[in-house]
Amino acid sequence: MNRIDSRLKFLVIALSIFFGGVFLRILYLQTNASAIALKESIGESFEYMTLEINSERGNIYDRQGYLLAGNSVSYTVSLKLQTSNTHGEFIANYLAPILNMDHEVIKKSAEIKFDEKKAVEMPLTNFATKEQIEKIEQVKKFLDQRELSSFESKTKTLENLDSVVYYPNIHRYYPNKDLASNVIGFFPFLNPSAGASYGIEQFYDEILSGHSIEHRFSLDPNVPDTIPDMPKGASVVLTIDRKVQSIVEDSIKEAVVNNKAKSGTIIISNPKTGEIMAMATYPRIDPNEYWKSSEVFTKDNRFNPAVMQPYEVGSVFKVITLAAGIDSGAIKPETVFNDTGTYDIMGVSIYNWDRGAWGPQTMIGCMQHSLNTCLSWIAEQIGVDRFYKYLDAFGLNQPTGIQLAHEEYYPISKPGDNYWTPISLPTNSFGQGIMTTPIQMITAVNALANGGKMMKPYIVKGIYFDDHAEITQPEMIGQPISAETAKTVTEMLATSLEVEASDSLMEYTRIAGKTGTGEIAKEGVGYVLSVTNASFVGWGPADDPQFVAYVWLQEPLVNIWGSEVSAPLFSEVMTEVQPYLHLPTDRQLACIYTENCPSKDSDEYHYW
Amino acid sequence: MKTSQSAYRLAPWRKQIQNILNVLIALIFIASITMIYLYCSAQMTKMKLEIQVLHDERSSLTRMIADNLTQEGQITSFFEMEKRARQAGYIPIDMYDEEVYTYLPVAGFQDESFSSLNGVSQINSIPVSIVKPEYTESLQRWLKENVSIKKSGDQ
Numbered sequence: 001m002n003r004i005d006s007r008l009k010f011l012v013i014a015l016s017i018f019f020g021g022v023f024l025r026i027l028y029l030q031t032n033a034s035a036i037a038l039k040e041s042i043g044e045s046f047e048y049m050t051l052e053i054n055s056e057r058g059n060i061y062d063r064q065g066y067l068l069a070g071n072s073v074s075y076t077v078s079l080k081l082q083t084s085n086t087h088g089e090f091i092a093n094y095l096a097p098i099l100n101m102d103h104e105v106i107k108k109s110a111e112i113k114f115d116e117k118k119a120v121e122m123p124l125t126n127f128a129t130k131e132q133i134e135k136i137e138q139v140k141k142f143l144d145q146r147e148l149s150s151f152e153s154k155t156k157t158l159e160n161l162d163s164v165v166y167y168p169n170i171h172r173y174y175p176n177k178d179l180a181s182n183v184i185g186f187f188p189f190l191n192p193s194a195g196a197s198y199g200i201e202q203f204y205d206e207i208l209s210g211h212s213i214e215h216r217f218s219l220d221p222n223v224p225d226t227i228p229d230m231p232k233g234a235s236v237v238l239t240i241d242r243k244v245q246s247i248v249e250d251s252i253k254e255a256v257v258n259n260k261a262k263s264g265t266i267i268i269s270n271p272k273t274g275e276i277m278a279m280a281t282y283p284r285i286d287p288n289e290y291w292k293s294s295e296v297f298t299k300d301n302r303f304n305p306a307v308m309q310p311y312e313v314g315s316v317f318k319v320i321t322l323a324a325g326i327d328s329g330a331i332k333p334e335t336v337f338n339d340t341g342t343y344d345i346m347g348v349s350i351y352n353w354d355r356g357a358w359g360p361q362t363m364i365g366c367m368q369h370s371l372n373t374c375l376s377w378i379a380e381q382i383g384v385d386r387f388y389k390y391l392d393a394f395g396l397n398q399p400t401g402i403q404l405a406h407e408e409y410y411p412i413s414k415p416g417d418n419y420w421t422p423i424s425l426p427t428n429s430f431g432q433g434i435m436t437t438p439i440q441m442i443t444a445v446n447a448l449a450n451g452g453k454m455m456k457p458y459i460v461k462g463i464y465f466d467d468h469a470e471i472t473q474p475e476m477i478g479q480p481i482s483a484e485t486a487k488t489v490t491e492m493l494a495t496s497l498e499v500e501a502s503d504s505l506m507e508y509t510r511i512a513g514k515t516g517t518g519e520i521a522k523e524g525v526g527y528v529l530s531v532t533n534a535s536f537v538g539w540g541p542a543d544d545p546q547f548v549a550y551v552w553l554q555e556p557l558v559n560i561w562g563s564e565v566s567a568p569l570f571s572e573v574m575t576e577v578q579p580y581l582h583l584p585t586d587r588q589l590a591c592i593y594t595e596n597c598p599s600k601d602s603d604e605y606h607y608w
Numbered sequence: 609m610k611t612s613q614s615a616y617r618l619a620p621w622r623k624q625i626q627n628i629l630n631v632l633i634a635l636i637f638i639a640s641i642t643m644i645y646l647y648c649s650a651q652m653t654k655m656k657l658e659i660q661v662l663h664d665e666r667s668s669l670t671r672m673i674a675d676n677l678t679q680e681g682q683i684t685s686f687f688e689m690e691k692r693a694r695q696a697g698y699i700p701i702d703m704y705d706e707e708v709y710t711y712l713p714v715a716g717f718q719d720e721s722f723s724s725l726n727g728v729s730q731i732n733s734i735p736v737s738i739v740k741p742e743y744t745e746s747l748q749r750w751l752k753e754n755v756s757i758k759k760s761g762d763q
Contacts (some may be wrong), residue, residue: 056670069682071674175678176685176686242686575703594614
């Protein structure tokens, strides 16, 4: 008995020592730093999977809520090479007609030799439609239901489409094709990591993309976990109306083609708010085929010239000089300038566009005949420092801050700068030797049409986040001239167009405006008269302007003059667009608010 | 020296039954714990699978909604609408002929801006897991965190 007791005691002691050792070892493993690190690294590898979860990209709408950019589902169809190797011909026979792909391409893809390390799967297309996937499923089902004879099943490897797999993916889609593509930009869905390019897509890339998180997903079935619900990226609503945009785009395309111009741009804005109603350029691309952008656009012909391409605007710039002259008190509308045909400065003569001498001219005459000599003289009367201060005040020496990517501006050379000479002042006064973008010009001219108040241009009406919306509020960014000056200049330019019987005049709506034909300096040659930028800026109705439109044709070959190509284009576009902007003509207003509805042929409401 | 000794001892068969019962109680206890553990594990695994299935369904629905929205955009795109309008016999208004259209101010008329956006679906959620942390952490970790918080709170 004692012997058994002693054996039991020995067993208890031995077990105690064993369990004590195990306990101490556990304690060591629980507290030792390297053991903990090892455990964690093993745990990271085998217990968790890290998933990158991205939000769906936000949509872009026009001002009426029509979709301009959305997301569509497509399917990537792939072949599992391990099982496709043996029957490439069979797979190609079925897939080629469904996917509209070349039979040989599919066959070769299917027969690529399987290699566990190098070649496991071969994608055929990234853009299969839902209908195509349904057809593949039908064929798969049909093949599965085949009844093979016992002989066939024993002697022949079963040919089927089990190696064909597909994965859904979301890609960017632009339902209106090239409509407003210069404004929207594009998202390269074939290479999303490259990020969006140009326009709204790039400017608001971060907001449209929404959230992107990395989530550690536990592989342990005892740890419940969910994949977080990701809110969609914010949706952006533009100020442009697709109908208006379409009319303007059709017109600019026709003008560019007919005049064999390099490019064309038209912007329409609301001077009271700075809202951009339309911004059309040509050429454009369909952003669904964004890879063509490198073929279409060059350094001299940018994706959206309206904001990306500063150029010498020519005589259109005279409206700024005239406004500065009137506002500074240097000139008055009735001031007379005697045009001798040249304006000499530092031994250099400045000529008019026609090299003619027009004799004594009031300021309206100067604008009507677009006299370079007269504007040079006005700039001299204003004075160098004051002239450039006015240009700064009009915002021409800085980007406008419109919500579009890659906005460019060309810094103005001023006295003291390397490239400035005394000849710069007169040449700048009529828009040569100074470069501005159409968006800078229309912003400056908005001040003339809005009682001297300059509004910040904006093309985004609102941004809809998942939990709130941000609506863009009109913002005044300065008052370069007084309300009185704005009114005087508008009246002068309206009269000047009427006296000139300009092609820009609209039937039944009185407008103010100015044409411009800017010469282009070619490298190594200097200014070439036959290569021009033909522009026009106009606003109306003259007594209470509701719109400003800017037209620019780059290097038109058929007709180089702004007064003959850009001015009539302004009239044509605004006549068509005006009803869609909910703006009555002057005659319609008179019919509504006065007892006498003027006759359609009345001179008072007929400006042609 | 006087020693005392029990007058009775448990009968061996009783002692054996007692031992057997003790072992059985221990086994039943272990089996119960194991059963509860396995049951909970099975429930959690089932739940996790359900979560994954639901997540797949949600992803599929999200894709479908996006696709349907874009298809609607495609059907109502400017070019499609224009084509259909022409097919239906409508012709563009000649804006140069002022007699074919008129300007009529209507009291109370509001611009249609944004009206189509009312239906734009917005997910009102934040990108975090909806499972409470209490369900995903160990007892040891819970004690560690809460005890340390209480301690620091006491100070």
